[in-house]
Amino acid sequence: MNAVELNNINFAYRKNELILDNISMEVPKGSIYGFLGANGAGKSTTLRLILGLMKPQQGKISMFGNSIYDSYPKHLSSVGSMIESASLYEHLSATDNLKIAGKYFGLDKDKIEPILELVKLQDAKKKKVKDFSTGMKQRLGLAIALQHDPELLILDEPTNGLDPNGIIELREILHQLSEQKKTILLSSHILSEVEKIVNRVGIINNGSIAFEGSLSELQSKKSKNLRVKFKVSNVNKALTLFPSQEILKSDALEYELIVQNQEELAGMIKDLVHNDIEVYEVSPIASDLENMFLSVVNK
Numbered sequence: 245m246n247a248v249e250l251n252n253i254n255f256a257y258r259k260n261e262l263i264l265d266n267i268s269m270e271v272p273k274g275s276i277y278g279f280l281g282a283n284g285a286g287k288s289t290t291l292r293l294i295l296g297l298m299k300p301q302q303g304k305i306s307m308f309g310n311s312i313y314d315s316y317p318k319h320l321s322s323v324g325s326m327i328e329s330a331s332l333y334e335h336l337s338a339t340d341n342l343k344i345a346g347k348y349f350g351l352d353k354d355k356i357e358p359i360l361e362l363v364k365l366q367d368a369k370k371k372k373v374k375d376f377s378t379g380m381k382q383r384l385g386l387a388i389a390l391q392h393d394p395e396l397l398i399l400d401e402p403t404n405g406l407d408p409n410g411i412i413e414l415r416e417i418l419h420q421l422s423e424q425k426k427t428i429l430l431s432s433h434i435l436s437e438v439e440k441i442v443n444r445v446g447i448i449n450n451g452s453i454a455f456e457g458s459l460s461e462l463q464s465k466k467s468k469n470l471r472v473k474f475k476v477s478n479v480n481k482a483l484t485l486f487p488s489q490e491i492l493k494s495d496a497l498e499y500e501l502i503v504q505n506q507e508e509l510a511g512m513i514k515d516l517v518h519n520d521i522e523v524y525e526v527s528p529i530a531s532d533l534e535n536m537f538l539s540v541v542n543k
Contacts, residue, residue, distance in 0.1 A: 245309055247273045247396050247427035248294055253303035255289060263289050264300070265451045271429050271444070273308070273395075276422050278442030279431040286451045287431040288327065291400050294429075295325055307396070321349070324394035326402065330385020334374040338365050338384050341373060342391060349392040356391075363387045363417060379410030386417065397421065399430040403437055415441050447540055455540045462540070471529040472509060473500045477522035485515050500529065 248271035255264040264286050271277045281287050292298050294305060296316045305312050307319050333341055342356045360366045363383040373381065382402060389397060403411050418428055418441055432438045438445075445462050447455040455462060475498045476482045483491060483499060493500040503509045509526070516523050 245273050246270045246306070247275075247308060248429060249306045250290070250294070251304045251306075253290075253293065253300045253305065255293060255298070255300045263451055264293075266303075267448070267451070267453045269446055269453060269456060271427060273427050274422075274425050275444045276418065276428045276442045277430070277444045277446065278438040279429060279446050279448065280433070280435060280438060281431070281448040282433055285448045287448060288400055290448070291325075291327060291398055291429070291431060294398065295320070295323065295327070321392070322395045323398060324389035324392065324396070325398040325400075326382075326385045326389050327398075327400040329404070330381055330388065332373050332381060332384060332388075335372060337370050337372055338376075338387075339369045341384060342387060345388040346391055351392060359387045359391050362390070362420070364413060377410070378405040379407065379413065382406060382410065382414065383417070386414075390421070394426070396427045396429065399428070401432055402430055403432060403434050411437055449540075470503050470505075470509070471500060472503050473498055473525070473527050473529055474512075474516075474523070475525035476516060477524070481519070482516055482521050485519060486512065498525075 248269070250267060250269040253264055253267050254262060256262045267286075267290070269279075269290075279287055279290070289298070293300055294307070294312070296312050296319070299313070307315075308322065310319065312319050333344065336344075338360065339356055342359065343353065346353070346355060356369075357366070360369050363386055365380065365383055365387065368376070368380060373384065376384065382405070386399075386402070389399075402414060406414065415437070418430075421428060430438075430441070439459070442459065444458055445455065446453060447462075471492065474482065479494060479496060479499055483494065486501070489501050491499055491501050503512065513523060513526060
């Protein structure tokens with residue numbers, strides 16, 4: 245069963261200006277689904293539609309097999325969400341914020357300590373939120389979203405503003421939640437971090453789904469060509485030798501381009517040496533998730 249399913253969704257804020265163009269998505273139950281796209285691609289709009297905060301002009305959205313419109317707002321009891329940034333009472337403590345949020349779901353106060361421990365805020369439970377770091381605020385927002393033990397967690401750009409330690413802490417929490425069989429749908433444009441968290445990917449580009457599938461399926465779509473970095477003694481002179489090549493990146497010390505095969509690479513190195521350009525380094529650049537993402541949206 246899919247935790248979330250979108251079928252042929254169209255959405256526009258203004259007539260004839262589609263933000264989402266006939267998109268379909270499947271978020272399998274128990275998966276960590278990475279919803280990827282550049283800023284403005286339609287990620288936040290899609291998540292708001294899933295939560296029922298807005299309604300599409302066309303299409304159907306289901307959650308755990310039921311139309312969200314037939315069960316609204318009942319379906320929200322099985323969802324925890326954090327869209328953009330957590331809404332917190334900064335003059336109150338973490339504990340007081342959880343008490344207030346818990347009242348909406350009729351929760352007992354004994355739910356607070358375990359959730360603070362899960363998000364590693366037990367030592368700051370009496371501290372006022374205004375004194376929290378960005379990472380601590382994000383974790384408190386996550387605690388509020390999780391307090392009623394939802395089956396589905398929806399997070400919009402959860403790593404925004406986090407330092408490396410904060411990102412690692414969030415990643416550990418999400419993996420722990422996945423082990424508890426929760427479904428997690430998160431959006432992001434920080435592709436290198438998503439690769440370490442998710443097991444399924446959807447890529448949205450200009451309001452359309454460009455790819456949906458597992459990470460291994462995405463990897464199989466990567467370009468067969470090889471991206472190569474050259475470090476040479478004279479970059480400007482080197483670039484004049486290959487006028488037909490698209491230079492992906494260059495500066496005073498190195499440049500990067502795509503080669504079709506090893507024979508072409510060997511010929512380039514030979515040309516550099518024959519033109520009295522010293523070659524200090526030639527190294528392939530691994531095709532990471534970001535490069536795969538670009539190959540999908542630019543195809």
